[in-house]
Amino acid sequence: MKPAKFEYHAPETIDEALFLAAQYGDDARVIAGGQSLVPMMNIRLAQPDHVIDINNIGGLSYVREDGESVEIGALTRHHRIEKSSELMRLCPPLPAAARNIGHYALRERGTIGGSLALADPAAEFPLMAMLLDAGIMVRSTLGERVIHASDFFVSVFTTSLEPGEIVTGIRFRALAQGEGWGFRWLARRSGDYAIVNAAATLALDSGGRIGRIAMALGGVGATPVRLTALEQSAIGGETIGGWAGAIAAEAAVLVEPESDKNASAEFRKELIEVLLEKSLEDALARARGQAVV
Amino acid sequence: MSKVAIKLAVNGEMHEIFAEPRKLLSDVLREDLRLTGTHVGCEHGVCGSCTVQVDGAPSRACLIFAIQMQGREITTVEGLTPDEGLSPLQQALHEEHGLQCGFCTPGIITTFDAYLRENPDPSDDEIRKVLSGNLCRCTGYDSIVRAVKRAARMIREGAAE
Numbered sequence: 001m002k003p004a005k006f007e008y009h010a011p012e013t014i015d016e017a018l019f020l021a022a023q024y025g026d027d028a029r030v031i032a033g034g035q036s037l038v039p040m041m042n043i044r045l046a047q048p049d050h051v052i053d054i055n056n057i058g059g060l061s062y063v064r065e066d067g068e069s070v071e072i073g074a075l076t077r078h079h080r081i082e083k084s085s086e087l088m089r090l091c092p093p094l095p096a097a098a099r100n101i102g103h104y105a106l107r108e109r110g111t112i113g114g115s116l117a118l119a120d121p122a123a124e125f126p127l128m129a130m131l132l133d134a135g136i137m138v139r140s141t142l143g144e145r146v147i148h149a150s151d152f153f154v155s156v157f158t159t160s161l162e163p164g165e166i167v168t169g170i171r172f173r174a175l176a177q178g179e180g181w182g183f184r185w186l187a188r189r190s191g192d193y194a195i196v197n198a199a200a201t202l203a204l205d206s207g208g209r210i211g212r213i214a215m216a217l218g219g220v221g222a223t224p225v226r227l228t229a230l231e232q233s234a235i236g237g238e239t240i241g242g243w244a245g246a247i248a249a250e251a252a253v254l255v256e257p258e259s260d261k262n263a264s265a266e267f268r269k270e271l272i273e274v275l276l277e278k279s280l281e282d283a284l285a286r287a288r289g290q291a292v293v
Numbered sequence: 294m295s296k297v298a299i300k301l302a303v304n305g306e307m308h309e310i311f312a313e314p315r316k317l318l319s320d321v322l323r324e325d326l327r328l329t330g331t332h333v334g335c336e337h338g339v340c341g342s343c344t345v346q347v348d349g350a351p352s353r354a355c356l357i358f359a360i361q362m363q364g365r366e367i368t369t370v371e372g373l374t375p376d377e378g379l380s381p382l383q384q385a386l387h388e389e390h391g392l393q394c395g396f397c398t399p400g401i402i403t404t405f406d407a408y409l410r411e412n413p414d415p416s417d418d419e420i421r422k423v424l425s426g427n428l429c430r431c432t433g434y435d436s437i438v439r440a441v442k443r444a445a446r447m448i449r450e451g452a453a454e
Contacts, residue, residue, distance in 0.1 A: 002336075008314035008360055031361075038356040039337035042317075051314070053361055079350070103426025105404060106338065108350040109357075190425035 003041040010053045014139065017054055017166060022141040024050040025163040031055075032075055033110035035102065036118050060113075060168060065090050070174050071137075074113025074167045078102075081112060090174040093131065093181045093199060097124035100183075103191045113167040116152070119159045122193040122219035125170075126153055130226045131199045131216040132172040140165040153223035179203040179212065180286030182279030186271055188262075194219050195263045196271035202283035210237045215247075215276060220257040220268055227251055244280035248273045299360050303328065304372030312359055319343040319354035322369060330370040330399045334428070341427035344400035345369050351407045370399035373406050381447040382406060382440070391440035393431030401427050405441050413449055415441070 009028075011017040021028060028050035031037055040046035054060065060075035063084050070091045072081065081087060082098035101107055101115070101124050115125040116136060129136070129149035136147045138161060152159050161167070175181060185197035196219040205211030213234050215227040234247055257268035282292045296311040303326060310325040319336075322328045322345070334340035336355045343354040346368040373380055379387065382402050392398045401424070408415070408423050415423075420441045424434060 002317070002320075003315045003358075005313065005315055008358070010361075034356050034358075034361075035338060035353075038317075038358075041315075042337050042355070051358075055361060056364075103341070104408065104423045105341065105344050105351040105353055105426055108407075109347075109352045190422065 003038070004044055004047040006041075006048055006051045008051050008053065010056050012056050012058075014057055014060070014166075014168065017052055017057060018139055018141045018164070020050070020052050021166055022164040024052075028052050030117070030166055032114035032117075033077065033106075034114075035106045035110040036114065036120075054166070062169075063087060065174065068174055069171050070094070071169055071171045072112055073169050074137075075111050076113075078107035078110050078112065078115075079104075082107060091132065091172055092175065093128055093183055093201070094172065096181075096183050097128045097199075100124055100185065106191075112170060116170060117159060117161065117167050119153050119155075119157055119223070120193060121153075121156055121221065121223050122195070122197060124194075124197070124218075127197055127199055127216050127218040127224045128172070129153075129170065130224045131201065131214055133214075134173075135171040136167055137169040137171065138165045139168050144168070146171070150226060155222040175201060176203060176212075178287060180283040180288070182282030182286070182292075184275040184278045184282070186275065196220060196257075196268050196275055198272065198275035198279045200276065200279040200283045202280065202287050204239070204284075204287055205236075208239070210234055210239065215251065215280070217251065217255060217272060217276065220255050220272060225255065227254065230254060239284050244277045244284070245273070247280060248276035251276050297360065300363050301326075301359065301367060302365070303367045304369060305366075310359075314358060314360045316359050317355050318345070318357040318359045318362055318367070321359035322354060322367075328369050328371050330374075332396055332399055334396065339428070340397070341400040341404065342397050344403045344427070346403055346407055349407060349410075351404045368403070370402050373402055380406075381451065382409070382444040385440040385444035385447060386437070389436045389440035389443055391432060391437040392429075397427055397429040397431075401429070401437060405444070409441070409445050409448060413452075414445055417442070 009020050029048035030052045060073045062073040064071045078098040078101045082095050087094045134149040136152050181201045183199045185194035187194045199216050201214045203212040213231050218224040252269045252272040257265045259265045285292050301308045319333050322331045332342040334342040338353045338356045345354045420438050
């Protein structure tokens, strides 16, 4: 239960970090909160030759907004996101997601950039990145680019980050006036990754029909998924008796989860139906200004 | 990488030790600084017994390399214990039988010392949510929940005096 030897680097500027990341490439791992990397190092599932610690770099922990979007620095800890009044006002699914991550002490240290770069398919922020059309801002010595969430998650623990690239920030769509949201999950124990999680946003049009809808699922495959086709067919629909259950049932048909030691594919399909239905109902209630417990 | 000098501020005192960068904060606290109040259980962040405070924020000492902590303030259970007697949280854990073997207790004290500053009057549910990050195999948790409620009251009343 002790990590293998590595060389430690503690750059104080992002440029210095990018230089190190370029120099060591796949032999290096970036450590932010370390709440997933260090357990993997302790049990020697990860044995990087070089560890680049970005905790001493200023300017990577922030929450900014411009009304239409919110931008969060890669080194922003989950706890700060959970408590951010700006995010509660502009993008409340993010504090709700942060509150659900791991345990109190892990949230004090874990970071949003780390969560996305790890790319656990059942984790909270990858799900929200898919739901809220996140742009993941990454930098290398070659320059910077923004990767849309749908192009970022490639497989289990695998992203489209190139060697030498470091996540610096994430931009999420802010919710519009009158847009509601829902987030539901099932985990066997408090603090565990969800078996399945579901999130939705919903806004009604002037005629009281579905005007805008987004739905995402986690824990149902190698990456979190966005239900784009289903969203298209749901637009214009009425929100009367059984509407949410009908959409969720269609989702359970569309998505093909696999069986593993935590849950069978069949159970996951049941969870998709239940959790997405409740997420949609929560989103509708919030869109109507009702309180959701 | 061989041993390097690491300067650490722990419980208000500066220390300089020599350790490999891979040495975990939990091991440095126990082996180099002889602060054995920080307990090592699972060594992968699950059990909570090694929890210390980094700049006041509860953190798993087994998920931090000591070398990362230069320039930070570390507080262990020793640093939360008064010179004489017990802190309100320690006193309440004693009075409510919130411990038996005591292995998990330091992590519970470091965690709730921080949490009660953030939320001085928590509900049972809120306490249980936080306590879910600290495994206790003796008490069944109910007595710890009562102890945290009692400590919260003691701290609030103490502050009101």
